[in-house]
Amino acid sequence: MVLGAQRVFVSHLSGVAVFDPVGDQVGRVRDVVAMLRVGGRPPRVLGLVVEVVSRRRIFLPMTRVTGVASGQVITTGVVNMRRFEQRPTETLVLGELLDRQVTLVETGEKVTVLDVGLTQVPGRRDWLIDKVFVRRGGGGLRRRRAGETLTVEWSAVTGLSLEEEGQGAxxxxxxxxxxxxxxxxxxxxxxxxxxxxxxxxxxxxxxxxxxxxxxxxxxxxxxxxxxxxxxxxxxxxxxxxxxxxxxxxxxxxxxxxxxxxxxxxxxxxxxxxxxxYEERTAGGMMTTDPIVLRPDATVADALARVRVQDLSAPLAAQVYVCRPPEETPTGKYLGLVHFQRLLREPPGTLVGSVVDTDLRPLPPDTPLPTLTSYLAAYNIVSVPVVDESGSLLGAVTVDDVLDHLLPDDWREAAARETFAVHEQTENRRYGRGTADG
Missing domain, CATH: 1.25.60.10 (MgtE N-terminal domain-like)
Structure with a gap:
């Protein structure tokens, strides 16, 4: 689909990949920025909110969009990498217009906005929101069959520019x-x-x-x-x-x-x-739901537990063998079996016969620096936490340790560093000294 040739509905733009002219992906569309106008005039589409590397969001003006084809947006290749900040006069179409209840001018009945259509002004790169896809069922002067949908002109509805309480999602x-x-x-x-x-x-x-x-x-x-x-x-x-x-x-x-x-x-x-437990200790960081098996469970049983889709990768890396009960705090902790060892053993082998007892468990009051050294020394991604009686209390995974080692704003800092590298690469590619707006 070429811009200007057909209408584009905003829901079809959500998540669409954005590419520069040479085919490198810039990011994905996360929203559309529009400016509402008075008198029922169609809003102007100002640009797109594009999520680039490390989830940073930037503003891509519609004047920089050269086409949409096969579910992808093509840009001129000149992108301003500054973080997007919404202005008071701007409206996020996906975030603020969808699910809003509005009124049909002709009948006075309430309808719900399901989608909006964008169209390009012929011969220009300017875009307008000219259509609204709505669902009836909200009552009004002339009640219609609940669930009926229709597409109307922007001027055929009122209420889109008003702040609304209780907007659906x-x-x-x-x-x-x-x-x-x-x-x-x-x-x-x-x-x-x-x-x-x-x-x-x-x-x-x-x-x-x-x-x-x-x-x-x-x-x-x-x-x-x-x-x-x-x-x-x-x-x-x-x-x-x-x-x-x-x-x-x-x-x-x-x-x-x-x-x-x-x-x-x-x-x-x-x-x-x-x-x-104190926050920065093994007890404060552990999960109480590691994979726990009795010694008479088989390797096939262990692999079935590891294959559970919702299990995180660090927790799936090893299973812990304990006497009953198997819920934490368990019976006596016997040791652990690494995932790779499970793959090398016949399915009928009992996990109690292949337990690794060399890795000592840690007590719940173990401080963060000791935990970090333990994981690094043994090249493992989780560590068992055992109390004085020898019962398994839980396991600390490497992702939990990293969350406590990194500064509170590490995500934002990582995003800034990633974008600095990305911007330098783009500058070298296009021969410019700074990000071009």
Whole structure:
């Protein structure tokens, strides 16, 4: 599809790859920036919000877009790498217009915005929003069959330029349903607090739990605070115990205790245990859900557990062999078996016969520097944590250690460094001294 030849609906642009003229990918489209106008005139499309390397978002003016073909956006190759900052006069189409309830001018009935259509002004690179795809079912002067959809002119609806309370989020989420939790977390982070709360409310508990684990602490606390307490407790139950404990520790003590009481006892128990340890110790960083097997389990049993899709790579790297019970805190800890060893053994081999006992477990009060040295010395990605009685309490993974070693703003710093390198590369390629706006 060539720009100007056919209409482009904004939902079809979400996630589309952006390429420079030589075919190198610049990033992906995350939103469309428009300027609303008075008198029912179609809004001007100012540009695209493009997420480039390391999730940084930049602004790509529509005048720099030369075409859209086969699901990709082509630019002139001259890109300003400064971070996108939304201005008061700008509207994010995906983030702020989809799911909004508006009124049909002709009938006065309420409809919901599902999508909007963009069209290019003939012979120019200017773009306008001229069509609105809506769903009936909101009532009004002349009630129609619920669920009926239609496409109307922009001037045929009112209410898009007004701040609206209680805006839905179903259609916005539909455009991002394929995103990984970390990417969806980045989307939420860049939304307004009002819209962020609405999107969080629309996510199911498991999806919201995954996304919360990827958000900065301030965003986590803000979102959790806007949920009803029963819902907040359900989301905490769906989170990994160590992440739930980290989030709860940021709340006032009264709020923390109230949420723990609302959680199911079996879900609250490991979180309570984790909260008793100092933050920068093995006990404070460990997960209470490693793979635990009895010594009479087979290698086939172990590999089946390792193959569970939701298991993180560090936790899947080894299994821990313990006497019953298998839930932490377990019976006596016997040792561990590395994933590579499991692959070399016949499926019927008992894991108790191939246990590695050379790697000593660590006590829960082990400080962070000792943990770091332990992981580096033995070239492993997780370490067992055992109490004085010899019971396995959990395991500390290398990603948890890195989170505590790096500064609080490490994601932003990494993004700045990555973009500096990217910009230098682009400058050399196009022979310019600075990023060109």
């Amino acid at each position: 179903a259609n916005l989420l539909a455009t991002f349903e394929q995103l990984r939790p970390a990417d969806l977390a980045n989307v939420l982070h860049h939304l307004s607090p009002k819209r962020r709360a609405e999107v969080a409310a629309a996510l199911d508990d498991d999806r919201l739990a995954d996304v919360l684990e990827e958000l900065p602490e301030d965003d986590q606390v803000e979102i959790l605070g806007k949920l009803k307490e029963e819902r907040a407790a359900d989301v905490l139950e769906a989170m990994d115990p160590d992440d739930a404990a980290d989030l709860l520790s940021e709340l006032p003590e009264g709020d923390m205790n109230r949420l723990l009481e609302l959680m199911e006892p079996q879900d609250a128990a490991p979180v309570r245990r984790l909260l008793t």
